[in-house]
Structures are given as C-alpha cells and as structure tokens.
Amino acid sequence: MSDTDPGAAFEDGALVSRRFGDVYAARAGALAQSRAVFLAGCGLPERWAGRKHFTVAELGFGTGLNMLALLHLWAQHKPADATLHLFSVEGYPLRREEAAQALAAFPELGDLAAPLLRQWPQQRHGWHRFDFPALGATLDLALMDVRPALAGWQGRADAWFLDGFSPAKNPAMWTDEVLALVGARAAAGGQAATWSAAGAVRRGLAAAGFAVERLPGFTGKRERIEARMPGAPADPASPRLAIVGAGIAGASLARAARRLGLQARIFAHGAMASGNPAALVSPRLAAGSGVPARLHAQAFLRSVALVRREAPEAVIAEGAIRRLKPNEIARAEATIASGLFPQGSLRLQGDALHMADALVISPGRLRAIWLGEVEEGPVEAPRHMSDGWWLGTEGPFDALLLAAGYPTAALSGLPLRPIRGQVSTAALPPGAPPTSWGGYLIPTEEGLLFGATHGRGDADPSIRADDQASNLAGLARAMPDVAARLEGAALGAAAGVRAAAGDHQPMAGTLGSGRFALTALGGRGFALAPLLAEQVAALAAGVAPPLAADCAKLVDPRRFDSN
Missing domain, CATH: 3.50.50.60 (FAD/NAD(P)-binding domain)
Structure with missing residues (x-):
C-alpha cells in the first residue's frame, strides 16, 4: 500500500481506478450485478433466516455499493432481533466526494448511502467502524493491504464477496495466500461468490477448503464462481x-x-x-503507525464518533490545544504523518498541537x-x-x-496499579480554550476544571490540600493569566483512583x-x-x-x- 495513490476518475460514466486501470462500478448494471453475483451467489437472504448473528466479509470495498445492496436486502428481510456484521478491505480508499458521485447513480439506495457517506473515513490507514443502528448492522473497514487485513481480522464470515479488481490487473488480491486466509476466516457452511472465473481463483478456493462451482456469468461474462465451505452454520x-x-x-x-x-x-x-x-477526550501522541498508535487512534476516533452521535448532550466543548514539550514535537509530527487521523484534524503550529476532534464531555x-x-x-x-x-x-x-x-x-x-488523581474546580469561565500540557484546563457545565495530580501507587481517594496547591502551581506555570483570575476564588476538588498496567x-x-x-x-x-x-x-x-x-x-x- 502506498500513500501516493494516483486516485480515481470518471470516464464515460464509470469510476475508474488510475492505479489498476479497472472500473469500480459501471453506472449501468452495477447494482444488478451486486445482487445477482454476490447476494444471490451467497444464498441471501434465505441463508440468514432464523439467525441471530450473521457475518459478511468482502475484498474490495470501493464505493461501498455491495455493502449498501446487502444492507438494502437486510432491511427488507432482517430476522427479528438479529444483528449483521460486515467486514471489508480497501487498500486505496476513495475520497468521500468520489464515492458520493458514484453512488448518486443508485437513488434507491440513497437512504443507506447517506449515513455511509456521513461516516466515510477521512484517514488513509487503520480500521474504521460504520454504524447502521436502525438495522442492527455494523461495518468494519480495514484500510490497508489485503494480507495484513485478513491476517488481523478475527471474525468468521457466513458469506464472502470477492470483488477485487481483475486478477490480471491486481494479482495481489487473488493470491493463494489471500484465498487461504479467506478460507480460514469462513464459517462452517459459509459461501463465497465472485464474478471472476479465473482458473487460479478456482484452484485457490479449492485449496482453501471450498467446494467450487462454475456458473453462468452475469451480462456478457461466460462464467463466474460460487464456492461453499463444508459444515452446518450455527449461531453463537x-x-x-x-x-x-x-x-x-x-x-x-x-x-x-x-x-x-x-x-x-x-x-x-x-x-x-x-x-x-468534566473529562477531556483527546488523541494520544504515538510515533509512527505501529500497533499502539493504531489502537489508540482507532479508539479515540470511535469514542468521538459515538459520543457525537449517541450522546451529543454530553458534549461541553469541541476542539482542544496541546502545548508540547520540545521532545514531543517530533512525536506530534509522526502522529500527523501516520495517516491514522482525518486529514486536517491535527495541526501543529509552533509548539501547539491543535486537535479539532477532541471533546470535553x-x-x-x-x-x-x-x-x-x-x-x-x-x-x-x-x-x-x-x-x-x-x-x-x-x-x-x-x-x-x-x-x-x-x-x-x-x-x-490482575496486576493493576493504582493511580490517585485529584482535580480542582471553580465556578468561573475558563477564559481559554480547552488546553493540556501534562496538566489540563477544561470547561465544566458550571465553570472550569484544572489539574491533575498523579499519585502512583496511591489508592486513597480522599481530597487533599497539598494536591489543591499542586494543581494551582501547575496552572500558574502553564497558564499564568488563568491562575491570576483564580486568586481568592473558592475552589472545589474531586479525586478518584484509576487503574493502570505496568506497560x-x-x-x-x-x-x-x-x-x-x-x-x-x-x-x-x-x-x-x-x-x-x-x-x-x-x-x-x-x-x-x-x-x-x-x-x-x-x-x-x-x-x-x-x-
């Protein structure tokens, strides 16, 4: 996967990948192909009848058309109280505007395309979760190369949509290793479908444990493939x-x-x-895009998305500034360059990191x-x-x-360590945006909050005068103007004990x-x-x-x- 993707363009009414020279979805017949090749090819909706949980996985997310066609079918034939889990892989994500233009050709999917586009990932890498709460459906999208994505996914699919670009133009999506991973992540009785009829694909699926069948192709193609994994499906x-x-x-x-x-x-x-x-929800600085960086970026973005959608009344303020120590600037630059955050959501200006998606809740x-x-x-x-x-x-x-x-x-x-923390409060407006520096200053619903102490190994949650003085001293060093406003003001406090692991x-x-x-x-x-x-x-x-x-x-x- 490369950060320098040549992108996509519309040619004669179809969105074409410049990298692979292949079509994402033709305006004419693309939805019918999704329904005939992938939905019907995987026995849907009949195979989810009576199920409480059903999982569908896909190679080649593209515009999201297959997933939208699937959700449209699920909305019509969803079993009572059932949940649908979707997983898809995309190495070269489209821009939201490109996907929106392509999906506009399918107005019958508009009610589903709108929430998909609202949640469209603006980062280039990592895992992103889409929610369709009215349908009891969730989509996990892995923005990365196919092999690490499949190796990392821990689900088992009842249905597989194999919809990468042509094996001749994108062979990495169809290797024996990839198809073996598809087989290893297929549930008992699972089915796979693709428009391809390439001999290498048939052999790879058979080697992965599928029983493979060639069937008549869709609109001009001579053949396509359906494949079935032995065993009987079962709900957990x-x-x-x-x-x-x-x-x-x-x-x-x-x-x-x-x-x-x-x-x-x-x-x-x-x-x-x-x-x-009040609490500050902000990104964690992590050099590069390794495992800890991916975990904390994914968690932060998920938290912000859920709070904004499900609990907007809990949001006190949006956006925050982190004042960086000299040794933190390089980490901030690496965090921005990682591609794990939406473009523009993190902006470095001198020693100040502006975090547009941070929340005070x-x-x-x-x-x-x-x-x-x-x-x-x-x-x-x-x-x-x-x-x-x-x-x-x-x-x-x-x-x-x-x-x-x-x-x-x-x-x-479990080997947990206590960390006692005490914050200070005042019934005054903060007079500054939410700011962190090791300590932090944020608004509350009734004034401001600042601190906090970090008493490692201390499990006593009682309020202490020494910690109140420590918080004031820290605020005076970081934000002297705010500290000066607090002289003589009545201060409150809150304390709690957090749990931490040794690593x-x-x-x-x-x-x-x-x-x-x-x-x-x-x-x-x-x-x-x-x-x-x-x-x-x-x-x-x-x-x-x-x-x-x-x-x-x-x-x-x-x-x-x-x-």
Whole structure:
C-alpha cells in the first residue's frame, strides 16, 4: 500500500481506478450485478433466516455499493432481533466526494448511502467502524493491504464477496495466500461468490477448503464462481452478562451489550474514577503507525464518533490545544504523518498541537445515557458454579465482565496499579480554550476544571490540600493569566483512583472460564472504553470483534501471565 495513490476518475460514466486501470462500478448494471453475483451467489437472504448473528466479509470495498445492496436486502428481510456484521478491505480508499458521485447513480439506495457517506473515513490507514443502528448492522473497514487485513481480522464470515479488481490487473488480491486466509476466516457452511472465473481463483478456493462451482456469468461474462465451505452454520449462544462496575468502562460495556442484543445486569462496585465534572477526550501522541498508535487512534476516533452521535448532550466543548514539550514535537509530527487521523484534524503550529476532534464531555451525562439500570450496593466476590457465575444471590450469568477500575485487581487477580488523581474546580469561565500540557484546563457545565495530580501507587481517594496547591502551581506555570483570575476564588476538588498496567496499555479481553476484563485505562478511559467495550462484548458473544489481532494481543489481560 502506498500513500501516493494516483486516485480515481470518471470516464464515460464509470469510476475508474488510475492505479489498476479497472472500473469500480459501471453506472449501468452495477447494482444488478451486486445482487445477482454476490447476494444471490451467497444464498441471501434465505441463508440468514432464523439467525441471530450473521457475518459478511468482502475484498474490495470501493464505493461501498455491495455493502449498501446487502444492507438494502437486510432491511427488507432482517430476522427479528438479529444483528449483521460486515467486514471489508480497501487498500486505496476513495475520497468521500468520489464515492458520493458514484453512488448518486443508485437513488434507491440513497437512504443507506447517506449515513455511509456521513461516516466515510477521512484517514488513509487503520480500521474504521460504520454504524447502521436502525438495522442492527455494523461495518468494519480495514484500510490497508489485503494480507495484513485478513491476517488481523478475527471474525468468521457466513458469506464472502470477492470483488477485487481483475486478477490480471491486481494479482495481489487473488493470491493463494489471500484465498487461504479467506478460507480460514469462513464459517462452517459459509459461501463465497465472485464474478471472476479465473482458473487460479478456482484452484485457490479449492485449496482453501471450498467446494467450487462454475456458473453462468452475469451480462456478457461466460462464467463466474460460487464456492461453499463444508459444515452446518450455527449461531453463537446469546450469553447473559453480569457487568461489575458502573464507571465509563461499565457504561460502555452496557452500551455494547445492548447493540449485540445481549441481556446484561450491571452492578456498581466501589468509588468510580469516572466521577469528575468534566473529562477531556483527546488523541494520544504515538510515533509512527505501529500497533499502539493504531489502537489508540482507532479508539479515540470511535469514542468521538459515538459520543457525537449517541450522546451529543454530553458534549461541553469541541476542539482542544496541546502545548508540547520540545521532545514531543517530533512525536506530534509522526502522529500527523501516520495517516491514522482525518486529514486536517491535527495541526501543529509552533509548539501547539491543535486537535479539532477532541471533546470535553460531562462524564455523568454520558454514563447516564449508556448505563441503563444499575444494581446499587456492595458487590460480593463472584463465584463460579456449575451453572455459571453468581454474585451473591444473583445469577447464574454466562459471562462475568469485570470493569470496576482498580478494585478489579481484587476481583480478578490482575496486576493493576493504582493511580490517585485529584482535580480542582471553580465556578468561573475558563477564559481559554480547552488546553493540556501534562496538566489540563477544561470547561465544566458550571465553570472550569484544572489539574491533575498523579499519585502512583496511591489508592486513597480522599481530597487533599497539598494536591489543591499542586494543581494551582501547575496552572500558574502553564497558564499564568488563568491562575491570576483564580486568586481568592473558592475552589472545589474531586479525586478518584484509576487503574493502570505496568506497560501503560489497557486490558480488554478474556480471562478464561467465562470471565472478561476491561480495565487499566489509566487517565484515558473516555477515549479507550467505548471501542474496547465493543471488543470485550464481541468476545463474550462469540461474534467478530473490532480489533485486529495484533491490537487485541496488545490489550490481552493475560499478557502478564508468564511474567
């Protein structure tokens, strides 16, 4: 994959890739081809009848036409309470304007194309998630070369749409290695379809385990291929979940569980670290585009998208400035150059990084929107019985999701470290945009908030006068004009204890025996929790998760087991 893609252009009514010299979709017959070759070729809609979860994967996202045709069919024939998961790969993403112009030729898909285009990724690399909540559908789009995308995807597809450019013009999309990965990621009884009838494609699919059949082609093509994987399809069970913790991690898990149609009971446990009157959601600086950089960029963009769409009333302010230390400027430049963020969303001006997509949010409002009903009171130690997990007299639960911040250590045995943080507040306008520098100054709904202290190894959440003085001193060094305005003002404070891991990465995944954890979020819970909760909920439900395998490994709670 190259950052210098020659792009696409319209020629005689069709959008053509200049790189491959092939057509994305002709205006005449493209939708009919999608329906005949891919939808009917994979036995849809009949094959999802009676299913609770159905997964479709695709090689060659292009304009998104196949996915829109699929969603259109799903809207007409969706099983009750079912969810649809889509996965697609695109190495050279189109610009939103190009896709919009191409899709305008299919007005019957307009109601679906509009939300797709609103969510169209503006970054060049990484994974991007589209939501179609009214349909119970989610699309994960991997913007990268096909082999790492397939190697990283951890789902199993009930249907595969093989729609890359011609094998003669884009052979990398049709290699035996790629087709073997398609086979390895096909569910039992899964079907694959393509307009191609190339002998190498037939042989590659057969070697991957498919039973391959040649059928009459569509509108002028002599033949096309359909292929079937042996076995009988089966839905994963729909587990009953117990979520322990009602901070941002627990609230995000509650939201993710609802999206998958799962029953979840939420138990509060101890003081929450998500209780400040305001929180800053901002990108994490990471040099290059390695695994940690991809994880944190994907999580930040997902959090911002979800909050803006599902909880706009929780947004206090948009945009923020980060004042960089001299040794941070190169990291900021690398973060901008990584292609993991929308173009223009990060702008470096001297030692100031302007973050257009950063948000200041109300934690209380966001938690209230996502949590739902919470079982208040002390939480007894979970017990694993023959019929599942029990918390006191409550149970049985098929899966136990631990998201209680630092107290998760006592519930799970995970090697978590406490970090006590205290912020200061005042009932005055901030007088400056949201700004961070190691500390931060942000607006609240009633004034301003600044700080914060970082008491590593300290699990005492009580308010301390020394920390109040430390926050004031830090503000005076970074923003003396604001500090001067606070002289003589009445100050409030809030404190909490966050959980961190020794490698400073979060924990999100299985602990075995039906236990899962979402913790070690440090001070970045509001940026990390929404996506990582979707990861944990998907693992608990047995459906395709949103993280690539290398990112999932980075946050695996069991990564310390052998240490």
